[in-house]
Amino acid sequence: MTSHLTPHGTADDAHLLLVEDDEVIRSTVRMLLERYGFTVSTAADGLSGLEMFREKNPDLLLLDVMLPHLDGIGLCRRIRELSLAPILMMSARGDSLDVISGLEAGADDYVVKPCESSVLVARIRSLLRRVSFTPAPADTPDTAVLTFGELTIDTRGMDVHRAGQPLALTPTELRMLLEFAASPGVVLERRTLLNRVWDHAWHGDSRVVDLHVQRLRVKIGAERIETVRGFGYKFRR
Structure with missing residues (x-):
């Protein structure tokens, strides 16, 4: 691919x-x-x-x-x-x-x-x-690689692995994952994700967020992203 x-x-x-x-x-x-x-x-x-x-x-x-x-x-x-x-x-x-x-x-x-x-x-x-998104450089090599259970995210190389196997993420899925991983345990509203990932300053459709969360769950594990009803989504540590 x-x-x-x-x-x-x-x-x-x-x-x-x-x-x-x-x-x-x-x-x-x-x-x-x-x-x-x-x-x-x-x-x-x-x-x-x-x-x-x-x-x-x-x-x-x-x-x-x-x-x-x-x-x-x-x-x-x-x-x-x-x-x-x-x-x-x-x-x-x-x-x-x-x-x-x-x-x-x-x-x-x-x-x-x-x-x-x-x-x-x-x-x-x-x-x-x-x-073409490039994240801000990490302070040390250790902080460049984020680990959440069997999921590892190399924020410099823009590589994601699950149980040692590389994951093929679209640019949108990768941006969304990086947003979640930057704030584990914090509830992110759909509007926040629309603004940060899709750059939708206007009234975007939250179904875009929901469907991408579903696709991301399939790849990284359904248990990793929790739905907080009435608010948005939370990335589990």
């Missing part, structure tokens, strides 16, 4: 892959993103998008939910089998099922079409910053 913890370039010269079947939307979004300095490749259906992904190895993907041949949810799952590259889903309806299905398939975030250009670009930049 390819990790994108080191991007090809800076946030505004990253290579994006847009998979959208509507020709007008595809052309409009591509021109918009190119005006912001991004390099944009496009595909009109899910199978072509998968082939383009393998060929171009983009820094970030924007996937429409409703695609011919292979829908956006299926495409997201296929890509997650190959790569940890950030994925932003685009839904025309904002339907709860679309949102949940996309996040469960491995997407990092989603937007509802039509979406303001400033919001779309902000979400893309947030995801790219997450990929």
Whole structure:
């Protein structure tokens, strides 16, 4: 599995892959993103998008939910089998099922079409910053490696192991884990996690947090993250 913890370039010269079947939307979004300095490749259906992904190895993907041949949810799952590259889903309806299905398939975030250009670009930049995230240097080598039972987190090498086995975490999952590990035993509200991990200064959807917590639990152990009903989540020591 390819990790994108080191991007090809800076946030505004990253290579994006847009998979959208509507020709007008595809052309409009591509021109918009190119005006912001991004390099944009496009595909009109899910199978072509998968082939383009393998060929171009983009820094970030924007996937429409409703695609011919292979829908956006299926495409997201296929890509997650190959790569940890950030994925932003685009839904025309904002339907709860679309949102949940996309996040469960491995997407990092989603937007509802039509979406303001400033919001779309902000979400893309947030995801790219997450990929290139570098934590503050630890004071000593000892504090660079955090240990919680069978879970070890190397905050310098950005490596996570469970019972000695390396874990493949997406950039979003890694950022979330680092936030939890920095405050073990402290309840973190969903709004706090949205602000710190997703950079959502506006009113984000807390389902994004909940679904990522579920995915993270599968990888690091369900008992490691406790739900504090009515408040948020707490990382167990």
